[in-house]
Amino acid sequence: MSAQRDMKEKNPWHTPVTIIFSVIGVIAIVALVTVAVLQNRPLPQKYKYGIVLDAGSSHTALYIYEWPAEKDNNTGRVEQTLSCKVDGPGISSYASAPWKAGKSLTKCLEQARQKVPVKRHSETPLYLGATAGMRLLNLEDSSASTKVFQAVEEALQKFPFSFQGARILSGQEEGAFGWVTVNYLDDRLEQNLQTRGALDLGGASTQISFVSDNFDGSDSPDNAVAFRLYGNDYNLYTHSFLCYGKDQALRKTLAQQTKSGPGTILDPCFHPGYTETKNYSVLYDSPCVSDRKPQGAPATFNHTGKGNFSRCQEVVKRIFNFTECKYSQCSFNEVFQPRLQGPFGAFSAYYFVMNFLNLTDTSIPLEVVTERLSRYCATPWNQVKEQHPGVKLKYLAEYCFSGTYIVTLLTKGYNFTSENYPNIKFIKKIKGSDAGWTLGYMLNLTNMIPAEAPDSPPLPYAGYVSIVTVIALLLFVLFIFSLRPLWPRCSKHPQII
Ligand SMILES: O=P(O)(O)OP(=O)(O)OP(=O)(O)OC[C@H]1O[C@@H](n2cnc3c(O)ncnc32)[C@H](O)[C@@H]1O
Numbered sequence: 267m268s269a270q271r272d273m274k275e276k277n278p279w280h281t282p283v284t285i286i287f288s289v290i291g292v293i294a295i296v297a298l299v300t301v302a303v304l305q306n307r308p309l310p311q312k313y314k315y316g317i318v319l320d321a322g323s324s325h326t327a328l329y330i331y332e333w334p335a336e337k338d339n340n341t342g343r344v345e346q347t348l349s350c351k352v353d354g355p356g357i358s359s360y361a362s363a364p365w366k367a368g369k370s371l372t373k374c375l376e377q378a379r380q381k382v383p384v385k386r387h388s389e390t391p392l393y394l395g396a397t398a399g400m401r402l403l404n405l406e407d408s409s410a411s412t413k414v415f416q417a418v419e420e421a422l423q424k425f426p427f428s429f430q431g432a433r434i435l436s437g438q439e440e441g442a443f444g445w446v447t448v449n450y451l452d453d454r455l456e457q458n459l460q461t462r463g464a465l466d467l468g469g470a471s472t473q474i475s476f477v478s479d480n481f482d483g484s485d486s487p488d489n490a491v492a493f494r495l496y497g498n499d500y501n502l503y504t505h506s507f508l509c510y511g512k513d514q515a516l517r518k519t520l521a522q523q524t525k526s527g528p529g530t531i532l533d534p535c536f537h538p539g540y541t542e543t544k545n546y547s548v549l550y551d552s553p554c555v556s557d558r559k560p561q562g563a564p565a566t567f568n569h570t571g572k573g574n575f576s577r578c579q580e581v582v583k584r585i586f587n588f589t590e591c592k593y594s595q596c597s598f599n600e601v602f603q604p605r606l607q608g609p610f611g612a613f614s615a616y617y618f619v620m621n622f623l624n625l626t627d628t629s630i631p632l633e634v635v636t637e638r639l640s641r642y643c644a645t646p647w648n649q650v651k652e653q654h655p656g657v658k659l660k661y662l663a664e665y666c667f668s669g670t671y672i673v674t675l676l677t678k679g680y681n682f683t684s685e686n687y688p689n690i691k692f693i694k695k696i697k698g699s700d701a702g703w704t705l706g707y708m709l710n711l712t713n714m715i716p717a718e719a720p721d722s723p724p725l726p727y728a729g730y731v732s733i734v735t736v737i738a739l740l741l742f743v744l745f746i747f748s749l750r751p752l753w754p755r756c757s758k759h760p761q762i763i
């Protein structure tokens with residue numbers, strides 16, 4: 267018994283001094299780690315917002331973006347938090363009743379008012395950018411386009427956001443901001459990775475934008491956009507083809523077939539069994555075709571489908587001019603285009619159409635794509651309607667043409683081949699945000715992409731806390747050992763007496 271008591275007395279860990287120091291040490295470490303964790307713990311997130319209205323030729327869409335409030339000019343953090351499709355056609359269609367253009371936007375703006383917290387309303391920038399529909403209206407009737415903008419601005423100013431104006435984007439801006447969006451969402455800019463080209467197919471225009479090593483802008487300055495983003499320089503090639511969006515290209519293709527003003531056209535780009543009576547005045551009511559309106563044509567014509575892919579491709583090819591090129595190389599219509607390079611993202615109508623046709627997988631060889639399109643175009647119209655009861659008839663009737671146009675534009679227009687066709691990815695969204703020019707436009711106007719790479723903390727948060735903990739433990743152990751002289755002496759091999 268007395269021997270056991272002796273042992274207890276001699277155990278150094280049981281002296282009051284050591285116990286007190288140990289308790290203090292443990293409390294100190296816990297306090298240190300708690301303070302480090304609490305101090306660095308992410309606070310409940312506060313967000314800032316930006317709103318962009320994409321006033322396209324076929325429709326308008328509103329997008330709300332949000333980003334953490336403390337990361338205004340930081341990287342890769344802006345995300346789309348709401349999209350709202352405006353009911354009705356694009357604002358350019360309201361030329362004869364401009365006030366309706368303004369009114370059409372209010373429903374989506376009401377949604378935005380609900381979505382953005384009230385205390386952020388007045389600081390939330392609101393932009394409206396119009397694309398090819400308004401470009402065409404402006405060409406056709408600039409005072410009508412001014413009136414549409416006045417009506418739209420009046421409507422937007424009624425909302426509590428910080429309205430920054432409504433304007434027409436140039437084709438270069440539309441192409442370049444689409445490219446910025448895609449590469450920003452893919453984190454390719456911040457990380458200085460190989461960039462992805464952007465292919466945008468709208469209703470009235472189409473854009474191609476990419477970085478090519480053999481393009482510095484000297485060949486064709488109109489197609490060059492220079493950016494310095496996160497400390498890297500980019501010489502972007504971009505071109506927008508007005509009148510080569512899907513709807514205007516269809517008009518051009520029909521115009522090709524109605525040069526002589528026939529009463530009936532047998533159209534290989536529409537399904538067999540499709541037949542509609544159409545108005546010549548409606549078909550030619552666009553600056554893309556108005557100069558070719560046949561003289562003395564009847565008021566209407568019978569538009570009848572024949573469903574033949576290869577003949578459709580022949581007609582579609584005729585809307586491109588491949589004969590003239592004053593540069594080393596061209597896409598079409600005498601437009602310079604450097605050698606295609608890198609991966610591409612194809613969005614808007616490229617995606618809608620290829621998704622409907624089950625052709626978004628670009629590992630499907632081009633020959634198989636054309637075979638499938640041939641079969642699809644040859645399918646009788648009644649059968650197509652039966653197979654897709656929920657699809658809008660206008661879209662359904664046009665998928666054969668649209669698919670043929672996309673394949674022709676990519677291969678004959680831009681010179682994609684069987685080898686580099688798999689470099690294209692058909693995309694709708696990237697990480698929850700729609701691919702399109704709007705995000706790039708807002709990032710640019712809010713200076714949210716810095717020209718130089720931002721400084722980042724040398725350690726990530728978890729690494730920082732771990733290092734603090736390890737050093738604290740080490741200090742504690744050293745501290746205990748420094749108290750060694752105070753430890754009661756004990757023999758290495760206590761003997762039981
Ligand atoms: O860029 P611009 O030329 O101004 O036109 P937009 O912005 O209005 O054009 P979109 O990308 O919204 O749409 C491109 C085309 O795709 C059509 N479209 C939209 N949704 C579609 C769908 O589900 N299936 C087929 N076509 C669709 C639409 O009518 C247009 O003709």
Ligand SMILES: [Ca+2]
Pocket residue numbers: 322323397468469614
């Ligand atoms: Ca568009």
